Amino acid sequence: MASKINFRALFKNKWLYAGLLPSFGLLAIFSYYPFFNSFYTSLLDSNGVNHSKFVWLANFVELLTNDAEFYPALKVMAVFAVADVVKAVSVPLFVALMIHHLRSERAKYIFRVLLVVPAVVPSMVGLLLWKSFLSETGMINELLKVIGMGQFATSWLGNEDTVIGALIFIGFPWVNGVGTLILLAGLINISKELYDAGRVDGVSAWRRMWNIEIPLILPQLRLLIILTIIGSIQSYESILIITQGGPYGITNVPGLMLYNNAFSYGRVGYASAIGIVLFLLIIGFTYINNRYNRVDA
Amino acid sequence: MKFIGSKTKSTIMISLLAVMVGLSACSNEGNSPSPTINTPTDNPDASGKLKGRIVLSNKMAEQTALLEKAIEEYKKVQPDVTVDYQIKPWEGYETFLKTTLVGGSAPDVMFTEEANTFRAQDSIISLDDYLNTPNPYSDTEKPWKDDFVAPYIDMTRDGAGRSNMVPWSIFSLGLFYNQEMYEKAGVAQPPATWNEWKQVNQQLADADFLPWGLAIKPDDAQSLWAIGNWMNAAFRSDYEVLNLKHKEGWSYDPNDPASTVGEAITIDELWIGYKKGILDPAKSEKLRSLFQLFKEMTPYMNKDFMAIGGSEVPQRFLTAKNAQFYNGTWFVGNINMHMESLKADGKEDQTFRWGVIPFPKVGAENGAFFDKGESNELSGLRNGFMVKKSDDANTTNIAIDFLRFLTSPKMASELFQLKNPDSGKRFVADIAAIAGVPPMEGAEMLSPERKYADLNLTFFADQKDQDEFWGQWQKYLTDKITLDEFAAQRSKSFGAGIERQLKLLQSEVDQALIDSELK
Numbered sequence: 001m002a003s004k005i006n007f008r009a010l011f012k013n014k015w016l017y018a019g020l021l022p023s024f025g026l027l028a029i030f031s032y033y034p035f036f037n038s039f040y041t042s043l044l045d046s047n048g049v050n051h052s053k054f055v056w057l058a059n060f061v062e063l064l065t066n067d068a069e070f071y072p073a074l075k076v077m078a079v080f081a082v083a084d085v086v087k088a089v090s091v092p093l094f095v096a097l098m099i100h101h102l103r104s105e106r107a108k109y110i111f112r113v114l115l116v117v118p119a120v121v122p123s124m125v126g127l128l129l130w131k132s133f134l135s136e137t138g139m140i141n142e143l144l145k146v147i148g149m150g151q152f153a154t155s156w157l158g159n160e161d162t163v164i165g166a167l168i169f170i171g172f173p174w175v176n177g178v179g180t181l182i183l184l185a186g187l188i189n190i191s192k193e194l195y196d197a198g199r200v201d202g203v204s205a206w207r208r209m210w211n212i213e214i215p216l217i218l219p220q221l222r223l224l225i226i227l228t229i230i231g232s233i234q235s236y237e238s239i240l241i242i243t244q245g246g247p248y249g250i251t252n253v254p255g256l257m258l259y260n261n262a263f264s265y266g267r268v269g270y271a272s273a274i275g276i277v278l279f280l281l282i283i284g285f286t287y288i289n290n291r292y293n294r295v296d297a
Numbered sequence: 298m299k300f301i302g303s304k305t306k307s308t309i310m311i312s313l314l315a316v317m318v319g320l321s322a323c324s325n326e327g328n329s330p331s332p333t334i335n336t337p338t339d340n341p342d343a344s345g346k347l348k349g350r351i352v353l354s355n356k357m358a359e360q361t362a363l364l365e366k367a368i369e370e371y372k373k374v375q376p377d378v379t380v381d382y383q384i385k386p387w388e389g390y391e392t393f394l395k396t397t398l399v400g401g402s403a404p405d406v407m408f409t410e411e412a413n414t415f416r417a418q419d420s421i422i423s424l425d426d427y428l429n430t431p432n433p434y435s436d437t438e439k440p441w442k443d444d445f446v447a448p449y450i451d452m453t454r455d456g457a458g459r460s461n462m463v464p465w466s467i468f469s470l471g472l473f474y475n476q477e478m479y480e481k482a483g484v485a486q487p488p489a490t491w492n493e494w495k496q497v498n499q500q501l502a503d504a505d506f507l508p509w510g511l512a513i514k515p516d517d518a519q520s521l522w523a524i525g526n527w528m529n530a531a532f533r534s535d536y537e538v539l540n541l542k543h544k545e546g547w548s549y550d551p552n553d554p555a556s557t558v559g560e561a562i563t564i565d566e567l568w569i570g571y572k573k574g575i576l577d578p579a580k581s582e583k584l585r586s587l588f589q590l591f592k593e594m595t596p597y598m599n600k601d602f603m604a605i606g607g608s609e610v611p612q613r614f615l616t617a618k619n620a621q622f623y624n625g626t627w628f629v630g631n632i633n634m635h636m637e638s639l640k641a642d643g644k645e646d647q648t649f650r651w652g653v654i655p656f657p658k659v660g661a662e663n664g665a666f667f668d669k670g671e672s673n674e675l676s677g678l679r680n681g682f683m684v685k686k687s688d689d690a691n692t693t694n695i696a697i698d699f700l701r702f703l704t705s706p707k708m709a710s711e712l713f714q715l716k717n718p719d720s721g722k723r724f725v726a727d728i729a730a731i732a733g734v735p736p737m738e739g740a741e742m743l744s745p746e747r748k749y750a751d752l753n754l755t756f757f758a759d760q761k762d763q764d765e766f767w768g769q770w771q772k773y774l775t776d777k778i779t780l781d782e783f784a785a786q787r788s789k790s791f792g793a794g795i796e797r798q799l800k801l802l803q804s805e806v807d808q809a810l811i812d813s814e815l816k
Contacts, residue, residue, distance in 0.1 A: 047419060048399040136601035137618060158604030244515040247603040249768035263395035264760045
């Protein structure tokens with residue numbers, strides 16, 4: 001039901017609205033305008049500078065029917081997205097539960113701080129370190145040799161059988177500080193009475209997790225899953241830095257295609273079309289996640 | 298030429314030092330003020346006329362002292378001009394340029410290694426009009442382009458034959474080798490030819506050394522340096538058929554390097570050569586033979602050549618993990634510095650004797666098509682300056698004026714010889730692209746001088762073609778696909794790339810020539 005705008009209330013809160021204006025003004029310039037502009041650009045044959053011709057849906061047609069790279073890249077992206085979701089939910093959930101059930105408040109605080117510390121390391125540094133760990137003369141292979149498993153040493157990033165797994169392995173043990181803190185916040189908000197009731201009923205730690213804690217932190221889990229999927233679909237930086245899509249192009253992802261088309265091939269219109277398709281995928285996954293991971297109040 | 302040190306035993310400390318040396322090379326620190334130099338202000342027309350501000354960007358830290366000195370000297374002749382200097386990190390510099398060019402906020406003058414990548418956005422200016430007129434800061438009174446070492450300026454030409462870069466330095470590639478590994482493997486003489494080198498590599502492999510450290514990845518063109526040079530030599534007998542849009546009265550003389558100066562294969566000529574099968578990888582026996590020739594060496598390469606970064610290769614050489622690598626003149630200075638710093642730190646046991654020779658040549662023994670002489674010295678243009686297309690003519694004028702000042706023979710001679718007061722060595726080991734500037738001591742062996750006249754045949758039609766190449770090349774070198782499959786894939790990518798370029802350069806393509814040649 002449409003409601004009338006209450007101008008009196010608006011005027012009453014004018015300073016609040018005025019306070020919000022700069023933020024949303026900047027968002028409009030740097031986020032909303034480029035976002036909507038990319039819809040238009042996707043309909044152009046454009047180099048982004050001085051050549052631009054309206055081609056209707058030709059970029060989409062080419063991408064979906066005539067680009068040999070796109071579907072393999074989409075498949076690789078899907079593999080990374082599934083792996084990322086598993087990584088984002090499993091270990092952080094385990095760590096959050098461990099911290100939540102510590103008796104000492106001081107210990108809880110220290111662990112929370114320790115979780116945030118790795119976040120100050122620039123992601124580029126982390127990626128370059130992992131690239132070095134995974135090289136043929138890197139730490140992983142040296143470790144394998146030390147423990148007598150030298151026969152498994154390989155060029156992890158140069159071997160088509162191992163490169164996807166190696167890229168997924170990056171960041172091990174995947175203790176995502178922000179993700180853990182989100183889940184921890186959910187756990188902290190669970191009513192103490194529920195725990196007491198469970199204790200009276202004699203529930204085991206396992207059943208407590210499945211029947212009390214996970215159902216009650218589903219909103220946080222859902223948020224984490226959505227953010228992870230969005231991140232996975234958009235992500236290409238690690239691939240760009242570590243493999244450039246190789247070997248043989250088997251680690252190419254749509255995000256990298258977008259980057260290459262926009263900045264290397266001078267095909268900004270086509271890159272925008274890739275961006276729109278990725279946006280639609282994100283919308284689709286978000287809808288599915290909301291639809292099937294619904295939390296009833 | 299040999300450089301003497303002592304035996305390598307420990308690897309870990311050298312690795313650390315190599316990283317430190319690398320990092321210090323990327324830093325501005327230590328670039329103390331350089332000696333006073335004489336400014337080329339002889340020509341009064343060149344002085345004090347301009348007013349404004351430009352931005353100059355660079356990613357090569359070792360060039361900072363030279364560029365800052367040039368800016369300081371330029372201020373004396375153009376006091377109302379300010380040149381803001383930006384040093385950017387090596388990693389991501391091309392991304393920075395590509396994104397800022399698309400966004401319109403790129404620096405006015407961009408020091409870079411390659412210009413044609415940036416042509417796709419059509420946002421850099423073609424320099425021919427400027428290069429064809431005399432440089433007021435030069436006393437040669439010749440067109441500006443004639444102040445540069447002759448064949449290298451043609452390497453900056455794009456598919457329309459336009460020059461997009463003001464050359465600055467030349468790379469001359471050498472094969473760096475670990476003398477002690479050579480001796481242990483019983484190698485008496487460094488190789489001069491490809492076949493001799495194959496023999497040397499076998500000896501090294503038999504002695505349990507890793508012969509050749511190499512990176513074959515999209516972010517490193519190492520494997521292409523050789524093959525591109527071979528291609529120029531292999532197709533000499535086709536030059537007259539390929540170079541259809543030549544100067545009036547042009548004829549090709551392979552033994553006269555000057556005979557190809559000013560000539561370039563443009564995109565329409567490339568298309569004709571491709572359609573006639575001369576340059577079509579699927580039809581050209583020459584190209585197929587060159588691919589096979591390179592593949593002969595894969596058993597002697599590091600197994601992770603598809604994963605290792607280009608910068609890791611010399612680091613492995615410095616830690617004695619491989620016996621040889623090939624790279625540019627600039628490594629003469631880097632390796633010397635590394636060995637000296639180890640000695641200074643009392644770590645002589647981690648140093649080793651090493652040497653550098655011109656990269657082994659291919660010739661008639663490698664294929665009958667090398668019928669007009671063996672491959673030239675492996676060299677090319679290392680870097681230069683692009684100028685952003687600007688709506689403000691004054692900005693463009695200042696950018697060009699600054700580059701003319703910088704590349705005047707007198708100024709360049711002074712700048713290239715600037716020495717780091719800390720090390721007593723030249724800041725830049727590269728050979729200048731400006732004629733008459735003497736090379737760095739210790740790098741004379743790697744001469745960029747060419748014995749034969751070569752045209753710069755492009756190996757790729759455009760960036761997308763190049764990106765597609767890497768997957769195909771890696772698959773071929775690791776036996777995932779056959780030579781036939783590789784050639785077919787190359788043919789498809791190369792043809793599609795030329796078509797894209799023909800479309801992009803439509804207004805400058807000679808369609809009548811294409812039609813008449815392909816009818």
